Amino acid sequence: MSHALADKRPSTLRGASLPKWSPWAIAAGSIVLAVAIGLIGGLSSKVQWGLIAAILFVVGTYGIASKVEGRRQAKDRIATSFVWVAFLLAVVPLVSLIWVTVSRGVKVLNVFFLTHSMGVVADSEPGGGIYHAIIGSLEQVGLATVIGAPIGILTAIYLVEYGRGKLAKAVTFFVDVMTGIPSIVAGLFILSLMLIFKMQPFGFAGSLALAILMMPVVVRSTEEMLKLVPNELREASLALGVPKWRTILKVVLPTSIGGITTGVMLAIARIAGETAPVLLLVFGNPFINNDPFEGAQASLPLFIFQQYQQSAGASAAYDRAWAASLTLIAFVMILNLVARGIARWKAPKTGR
Template sequence: MSAVTDSVAVAPQLRRGLTTNRLPNWAPAGIAVLSIALAVAIGLGFSLDSKIQWGLIAGLLFVGITYASSAKVEGRRQAKDRLATSVVWLAFVLAVIPLVALIFYTVQQGAGVVDARFLNHSMKGVISTEAGGGVYHALIGTLEQVGLATALAAPVGLLTAVYLVEYGRGRLAKAVTFFVDVMTGIPSIVAGLFILSLWILLFDFEYSGFAGSLALAILMMPVVVRSTEEMLKLVPNELREASYALGVPKWKTILRIVLPTAIGGITTGVMLAVARITGETAPVLMLVFGTEIINSNPFEGPQQSLPLYIWQQYQSNNDFGYARAWGAALVLIAFVMALNLVARGIARWRSPKSGH
C-alpha cells in the first residue's frame, strides 16, 4: 500500500518535471519581434542603408536569441533542436522573400499595362518610343513554339524513361543515363547553337519558330526523362508481377498498368518541363529572331515570343518600352503559374485515393 501511495505521489512530480522549464508558445513570435526591433536599432545606430543588411542581422539575432533562451530555460539538448528549427525557418523566409518581392514588383509594374487591348494587339505600326501595342503576336509565338517542343520532347522522353526502367540493362542503359544527366546541364545557348549549325547552316532551313522549338525540345527532353523515370520507379512491382501472373505480355502491362498508375506524376513532370522552357530567350534569339507582326505559321519566317519581346522592349530604353516589358513579364509569369496549377490539379486528380 505504501509503494502504491509513493508512486501516486511521485507521478505528478514526474509530469511537472517533463512539462516545466519550457519556453511559452509565444516565445518564437516574441523573439522574432525582438530581433527585428534590435536589427532596426542596430541599422539606425550604425547608419546601415541597406534593408537587406537589416534583415540578415534580424535573422542572425533570431537564431542566436532562440538558442540562448532555450539553453537557459530548457537545456542544451532542447536548445539544439530549437536551433535547427530556427535555421530551417530562417532559410524558408530567405527563400520566400525574393519570390514574393519579385511577383509583387512585377505585378506593380505591369498591372497598369495589361488589359484587353494589350493582349489582343501586336506591335505592327507602333513606334517603340510611343505608347500602344501589345503582346498578341508574342503570346501566339510562345504557345506554338512551346507546344511544338512539347510534342517533340514528351513522347521521346517518355519512351526513353520506359526503356530505362522496364528494359534497360547493361552498358547501353548506363550510357543513356549518363547522356541524359549531361543533357540536363546543357546551357540553352549551346542547344541553340547546335540547332543553328545543324538545322539552318547545314540543312539550309530558314529561321522559324520550329527551329526554336527544336532547341527547346533538347532542353526539355532530359527533364521529362528524369521526372518520368522517377514516377515509373514508384509503381509497385507487385502490380507488374500480378499482371505477368495472369499471362499479360510485358508491353501490355506497361501500357495498361504501369503508365496509368504513374500518369499523374508523369503529367506533372511534363508540365514542369514546359514551364522550364517557356522563359528561354537565347535559343529564340538565335533561331527565331523576332517580328512586330502576327505570324501564326511556326514553320515559315521569323516569329515573336514573350521572352524575346521582353528583351527587345527593354532594349528600347524608354518608359513606354519598359512598361510593355513589365506587362509582358506579368503575362509570362501568369502563364507559367497557370501551367504549375494545372500540373498540381492533374496530379491530385490522378493520384490514388485512399479508402477506395
C-alpha cells in the first residue's frame, strides 16, 4: 500500500521550469530596455539598440533561468539564446537588403525597362533599359557554365573515384588555392592573354574569367556530394560485373545529381554578380550586342556599377541601378528555384 501511494506522488527529480512564453517575454523586455537605454544615452542608431537588446536578452535569460531552474538548465538556455541571436543577426541584414532593393528598384522596373537598351539615352536622362545587359549576362554566364561546370564535375569525379597519390594531392591543393582567388586576378590573367594576342574586349573573354572563378566551387561541391554516395552502391554494381566508368555514370552520378545540380547553380550565382572581370575584359556597351565573340558587351553587374557611378547628379541613373540590382537578385532566385526543381525531378525514386 505504501508503495502504491509513493508511486502516485509527484516526482521531485525535476525542479521548477520557466513557462513556454518566457523567452518571448524576456525578448520583449530586452527590447523595451534597449530602447530606453538608447533614448537616455542619445544613441540614434537602431543597430546599436538591437545589439543592446541582444546582450540584455542573453544576460536576462541566464539570470532568470539560473534563479528558477538552476545553473545547469540556465547554461542550456543561454546556448539556445546565442543561437537565436546569431539567427537574427544573419536574417535582419538579409531582410533589410531585400526590402531596400525592392522598394527602390520598383520605381522604374517595368516591361519597357526590361525590353529596351540604353542606346542613345544619356546616363543623366530618364528612360532606357537593361535588355542589352540581360543578354550580355545570360551569354557570358552561360558560356562560363558550359566551360566551367563539366571541367569541375570531371575533376571532382577524378578526385573521388580515381585520385590517388601525389597528383590528386596537387590537384586538391590547387583547387583550394583557386577557391580564394580574387576575381580581379582571374580578369588580369585573361587580360594578359588578350594583350599578348592583341585582342579587343569581347564577351567571351569575360566568360573565360568567370569560368576560372566557377570551377573550384563546382569541384568542391561536387566532391562533397560524391563522397555522400554509400560505398555499398558502388560495390554492389561492381560485384555484378559492371565496369567502373559505367558504375559512376549509372549509379554514382544519378544518386548525387541533386546535390551536384545545386552546387552548379550556386557557382552560377557566385559568378553572376562579378563586376571586376567584366569591367576589365568586356568594357560594357549601351547598345545590344548578341555576339559574345566580337565587340564590347554589357552585363548586369557592370551596368549597375556604371549607373551608380553616374548617379551623383542624376536620379534616373540611381533608379536604374537599383532596378538592375533587383533584376539580378530575381535572376539568382530563379536559378535556385530551377536547381531545386531539377534536383527533385532527378532525385532517385524509392519504392514503397
